[in-house]
Amino acid sequence: MARTNEWETLEMAVGDSKPAWPIPSAKPKFATWSIGGGRPFGCEAGVCKRWHAGIDLTGIAGGAIVVAPEDGVVTAVDRGWSGDAKAVFLRTDSGLFVVLGGFIRGSSKEFGIAGGQRVRKGDRLGRVLGSYAMIHLETYVADGRSANSAWWKGQPPPKGLLNPTNYVERMVGDRISLVRSVQRHDALKALGYYSGSSSDPWSEASTAALKAAQKALGVESDGKWGPATEAAIIGALSELDGGCTDDLCGPVATAQAPETNTGRSPRFWLTVAGVAALGLGFGVGLLMTSRSEAASELDKGAS
Numbered sequence: 001m002a003r004t005n006e007w008e009t010l011e012m013a014v015g016d017s018k019p020a021w022p023i024p025s026a027k028p029k030f031a032t033w034s035i036g037g038g039r040p041f042g043c044e045a046g047v048c049k050r051w052h053a054g055i056d057l058t059g060i061a062g063g064a065i066v067v068a069p070e071d072g073v074v075t076a077v078d079r080g081w082s083g084d085a086k087a088v089f090l091r092t093d094s095g096l097f098v099v100l101g102g103f104i105r106g107s108s109k110e111f112g113i114a115g116g117q118r119v120r121k122g123d124r125l126g127r128v129l130g131s132y133a134m135i136h137l138e139t140y141v142a143d144g145r146s147a148n149s150a151w152w153k154g155q156p157p158p159k160g161l162l163n164p165t166n167y168v169e170r171m172v173g174d175r176i177s178l179v180r181s182v183q184r185h186d187a188l189k190a191l192g193y194y195s196g197s198s199s200d201p202w203s204e205a206s207t208a209a210l211k212a213a214q215k216a217l218g219v220e221s222d223g224k225w226g227p228a229t230e231a232a233i234i235g236a237l238s239e240l241d242g243g244c245t246d247d248l249c250g251p252v253a254t255a256q257a258p259e260t261n262t263g264r265s266p267r268f269w270l271t272v273a274g275v276a277a278l279g280l281g282f283g284v285g286l287l288m289t290s291r292s293e294a295a296s297e298l299d300k301g302a303s
Contacts, residue, residue, distance in 0.1 A: 023066055051147065102132040
């Protein structure tokens with residue numbers, strides 16, 4: 001399946017530090033590589049008409065209840081989506097515009113939900129359409145946004161479109177994945193293996209830095225960023241300050257922004273086991289928790 005390289009330019013959605021999984025009755029299932037994929041699904045580069053602007057939360061039974069991922073205001077219900085499926089739009093208190101597509105038409109009325117209504121995290125919004133069998137989730141910067149936008153081939157990403165990957169991972173208690181080159185560069189730079197600009201595209205220098213890190217960390221030095229490599233790098237970041245106590249080395253780390261007087265927009269810092277590690281991606285409010293049992297099938301596919 002084709003995928004546009006422009007997905008790398010999208011900043012990560014931040015939002016609530018612990019958003020709610022929108023379908024409480026369903027086992028979390030989604031793909032971290034979904035955004036930017038070709039549409040129609042599975043198309044080759046020369047045939048694709050548009051790029052996927054969000055992530056699909058798949059394997060959902062018809063009639064399953066959908067809840068608000070965080071506090072905010074419902075700006076619209078029963079918006080046109082795909083076939084008989086409808087969408088709900090939510091403007092969150094955290095500054096996101098969240099699109100949830102895949103509802104049964106009129107199902108929001110069951111829970112008294114209408115446009116302009118304020119909701120709390122976990123409030124019921126409607127039900128999943130059985131023939132759609134998933135919820136499509138998109139995230140945008142809320143300012144000036146009133147609807148979703150198609151990401152047409154040959155055009156830049158829609159204004160304000162954000163990558164929801166880490167946002168969705170935080171819903172299920174899974175540690176965030178370092179999927180963007182800027183995140184991986186930041187991690188390698190923090191560990192002393194990379195000296196280039198974090199915002200540069202992945203290059204031979206990046207691969208060389210990754211191989212050096214892999215060798216030093218006892219992982220197969222193949223230049224590929226797989227699960228074992230990521231786990232080793234996250235572990236190394238946790239020991240940047242000379243190791244940590246049992247309490248600090250527990251599974252939970254929190255997001256915090258360091259004080260700055262530079263006048264520049266601060267980048268988020270990831271606190272791993274009590275140690276602040278710079279960056280790991282522009283605009284990312286990173287929260288790491290232990291991998292939950294429910295997240296065991298996260299990367300087994302999504303449409």
